[in-house]
Amino acid sequence: MIEIIFQSSTDARNFHEHLSEQLQSFCQSDNNILHFEDQHIVRVSAENSGNILNTVKTAFFQFIVNQKQDDWFKRILMEHYYYEDEGEQQQILEIIHSILEGNREDLAAFVSGLDVKENLKSAIDQLFQDHISFSFDSFVKFRMRPLMNEMTKYVEVSIDEYKMEQEYQMFIHTLRDFLSGRQPKIDTIHVLMDEGVYFYDEQLREIKRGELLRMIDRKLLSNHPVYVDSGTIAPLLSIAPSAIYLYSDDFDQPLVRTIRNIFEERLQLSSLTAFYHDRNTHSYADDEKCKRYP
Numbered sequence: 001m002i003e004i005i006f007q008s009s010t011d012a013r014n015f016h017e018h019l020s021e022q023l024q025s026f027c028q029s030d031n032n033i034l035h036f037e038d039q040h041i042v043r044v045s046a047e048n049s050g051n052i053l054n055t056v057k058t059a060f061f062q063f064i065v066n067q068k069q070d071d072w073f074k075r076i077l078m079e080h081y082y083y084e085d086e087g088e089q090q091q092i093l094e095i096i097h098s099i100l101e102g103n104r105e106d107l108a109a110f111v112s113g114l115d116v117k118e119n120l121k122s123a124i125d126q127l128f129q130d131h132i133s134f135s136f137d138s139f140v141k142f143r144m145r146p147l148m149n150e151m152t153k154y155v156e157v158s159i160d161e162y163k164m165e166q167e168y169q170m171f172i173h174t175l176r177d178f179l180s181g182r183q184p185k186i187d188t189i190h191v192l193m194d195e196g197v198y199f200y201d202e203q204l205r206e207i208k209r210g211e212l213l214r215m216i217d218r219k220l221l222s223n224h225p226v227y228v229d230s231g232t233i234a235p236l237l238s239i240a241p242s243a244i245y246l247y248s249d250d251f252d253q254p255l256v257r258t259i260r261n262i263f264e265e266r267l268q269l270s271s272l273t274a275f276y277h278d279r280n281t282h283s284y285a286d287d288e289k290c291k292r293y294p
Contacts, residue, residue: 001043001044001045001046001132001133002043002044002046002053002056002128002132002133003041003042003043003044003132003133003134004041004042004043004060004133004134004135004136005040005041005133005134005135005136006040006041006042006135006136006137007040007135007136007137008137009039009040011068011136012036012039012040012041012042013036013039014063014067015042015059015060015063015067015136016034016036016042018059018062018063018067019034019042019044019056019059019060019063020034022055022056022058022059022062023044023052023055023056023059032045033045033052044056046132053128056128057124057125057128060124061120061121061124064120065117065120069116069151070093072148072151073093073096073151073154073155074089074093076148076151076152076155077089077092077155077159080152080155081155081159083159088162091162092155092158092159092162093158095107095158095161095162096154096155096158099111099154099157099158100116100117100154107157107158107161110153110157111150111153111154111157114150114153114154116147116150116151116154119146119147119150120147123139123143123144123147126143127139127143172258172261172262175228175233175237175262176262178220178237179237179240179262179263182237182240183240184239184240184241184242185215185238185239185240185241186201186202186239186241187202187241187242187243188201188202188241188242188243188244188245189201189236189239189241189243189244189245190204190244190245190246190247190275191232191236191244191245191246191247191259192247192248192272192275193246193247193248193250193253193255193256194247194248194249194272194275197231197232197255199212199235200279204278204279212235213235215235215238215239216230216234216235216238217234217237217238220234220237220238221234229255232255232259233255233258233259233262236259236262236263237262241266242266243266243268244259244263244266244267244268245268245270246259246267246268246269246270247269247270247271247272247274247275248269248271248272249271249272251269256269
């Protein structure tokens with residue numbers, strides 16, 4: 001007999017419902033396998049069946065990950081870092097999940113060596129070896145303490161990332177305000193990102209670095225000395241073109257993302273191959289014009 005006692009009737013009912021689904025194939029042959037008593041106790045008649053025991057362990061793990069883990073992350077956010085706004089909590093939770101699911105290698109480096117899911121599985125395995133009857137809340141309080149410390153580390157990293165993202169959005173908003181209402185110094189700019197960043201005018205003639213520097217609005221650099229890239233962002237903001245054609249083979253790089261967020265519908269993205277094709281076409285047209293009008 002496996003017995004799990006919950007202080008919360010809601011937790012007990014949710015786990016019972018989830019476990020009932022997982023044990024459905026076993027319960028078809030024996031209706032006395034699963035019991036729900038006093039709204040707080042879930043009992044399973046295992047009868048030395050390894051299959052039933054493994055199913056209960058798996059269901060218990062899934063219940064914690066899918067129904068309790070986010071509640072614990074939110075509690076850490078509220079009690080340790082005073083994030084009580086649900087919107088902020090949700091944004092930080094999304095960052096946490098992106099790390100847990102392996103989608104943020106840049107942030108995973110800050111929690112290397114930590115594996116919440118594997119450590120939870122180990123704790124559950126140890127629990128079911130030692131006790132067939134236990135309190136869920138005691139398990140959380142004592143056995144989960146090391147895991148809670150690991151979860152706190154994920155929260156810390158995700159809060160830092162959330163704050164940086166908020167600062168980035170404020171930065172983008174400020175630059176959009178700077179851009180709005182400015183008259184274009186050049187209507188169309190072509191930007192080539194290929195082992196460096198190069199600017200070209202409407203006729204795909206290169207704009208030299210010295211000329212770009214002379215176009216930069218000095219107020220932009222003095223007001224945002226840390227964040228504004230003087231080689232790319234500052235010239236584009238100062239020129240304020242109506243259209244930007246950006247050529248690259250890596251549109252996911254941070255600089256492209258920032259340009260896209262600032263200039264939005266003014267920006268069109270193309271491949272490096274498209275740039276060199278267009279430039280060769282312009283060169284050919286210029287050569288033909290010179291032949292006609294020597």
